[in-house]
Amino acid sequence: MSRKLGGNILVTGTNRGLGLELVRQLIQVTSNKDHIYACCREPEGSGAEALRELANENPKRITVIKLDTAYESSISAATQALGERVGTCGLNLLINNAGINKLHGSAPLSATGGCGMMEVYQVNVVGPFLLAKHLLPHLKRAAEQMSLKHGGQGGHMSCRRSAIINISSLLGSIEKCPENFHIAPMYAYRTSKAALNMMTRCQAEDFREHHILATAIHPGWVQTDMGGKEAPLTSQDSVQGMLSVMSSLSDKDSGNHLDWQGNSIPW
Template sequence: MSVKLEGNIFVTGSNRGIGLELVKQLAGMTGGDTHIYACCREPEGSRAQALREVTTQYSGKISIIKLDVSDEDSVSAAVQAVSKQIGDGGLNLLINNAAIAKPTFPGTLAATSKKHMMEVYETNVGGPFLTAKMFLPLLQKAAGGNSAEMHKGDTMSCRRAAIINISTYISSMEKCSENFHLAQMYAYRTSKAALNMLTCCLAEDLKTHNILVTAIHPGWVRTELGGSKAPLTSQESVLSMLSVMSSLSNKDSGMLLDWQGTTIPW
C-alpha cells in the first residue's frame, strides 16, 4: 500500500494503542520535512514511556505536547506550543484519536451513570470540537487560502489540510441492531455517534477553506480499549488507515469510512 503523508501532523492520545502506533508509522514512513506533534496528558508519566522511546528513536522528528483534550486551557496551551514551532507551513493533518470508554466493558445500561455519559462525551466529542476549533487558523494556513473558488478539481487532501476523527463501527445507528449484543457501551456508542455529526458539521463548515474532514473506524483492534480478542493488531489497523488517509479527496469529506476505505452507514 502506498502511503504519502507529509508536513506538520498533530496526533492526540498518542501515548498508547492506536495513537502510539500512528506516531511510530508516521515517523518511519515520512520524509525529513515532516514533523509529528504527539500529544498526551502526562508526557513525563509512566504511561508515556513508550512514546518517549519513539521520540528518541526518531530524534528531531517528533515533539511531545502536553494535552488534555477535555480541558480548554490545555488545548489553548497546545496551540501556542505548536504555533511557536510550526512556522509558516501551518498544520496539515490533525488526527483526533484521544478517547475514553466508561464504565468498564460491556457498559450496560444498569452500570452506566450520568457521570459516565458526561465524562465520555466531554473527551470524545468536546475534545475533537475544541482541537478543530482552536487549531483552525493553523489548518487554514496550511490550506493556502480560504476560498475554494481559487482552485479546481480535488482541492482537499490529508497532505494539504485535514481533520481525521477516529470513530467506530458501533457508532452506526443503522448497524446497532447487528452488534449491540456484543457490547452495549452506551456512553461510548452515543459519544461516537455525536462525533460523526461533528464530522459532518465541520466538513460543511470548512469546505470553503479547502479543509477535508473525515471520520475513520480503525477496526476492532487489540488495544487496552479493544481487548485481547480483537482480530486486528494496531500495526495492521494503522497501516491500512494511513493508506486510506493518503487517498482521501473532496468526495470523502463528511464521510464515515472504515480502515479499508469502505463507507459505513450512519
C-alpha cells in the same frame, strides 16, 4: 503505500495503543522534512515511556506536546505550543485519536450513570470539537500555503494539504446498532461516537470553503487496552490500513464515515 502524507501532523492520545502506533508508522511513511506532533496527557509519566523513547530516537521528526483534551485550557496551551513551532506553514493533518470508554466490558444501561456519560462525551466529542476550533487558523494556513503552490487555485482536498481525521467507531453507526448492540451496549461510548460522526459532517460542510477535509474513520476492533485481547485486529494492521485510507482521501470523502479498509459505514 505512496508518500501522500506529510507536512506538520498532530496526533492525540499517543502514549499507547493506536496513537503510539500512528506515530511509529507516520515516521516511516513521511519524509525527513515532515514533523509529527505527538500529544498525550502526561508526557513525563510512566505511561508515556515508549513515546519518549520513540521521540528520543527521532528528535528532529517528533515533538511531544502535553495535551489533555478534557480541558480547554490544556487545548489552548497545546495550540500555542504548536503555533510557535509550525509558524506560517500551518498544520496539515489533525488526527483526533484520543478517546475513552469509561466503563469496562459491555457497559450496559444498569452500569451507566450521568457522570460517566458526561465524562465520555467530554473526551470523545467536546475535546475533538475544541481542538479543531483552536487549531483551525493553523489548518487554514496550511491549506492556503498549498493553494499558493497551485498558483492561487483552490486545488483538491487531501490529508497532505489540510485535513481533520476523527477516529470514530462502527459502534457509532445508528443503522448498524441492531446488529451489534447485544454484544456491546456501551451507551456512553456509542452515543459519543454517533455525536462525533455528526461533528465530522458539520466540519466537512463548514470547512469546505477553506479546502479543509474532514473524515471519520473506524479503526476496526483492535487489540488495545480498550479493545481487549479478544479483538481480531492488531494495532499495526489497523494503523497501516488507516494510513493507506488517509493517503487516498479527496474531496468526495469529506464528511464520510469509513473503516480502516476504506469501506463506507452507514450513519
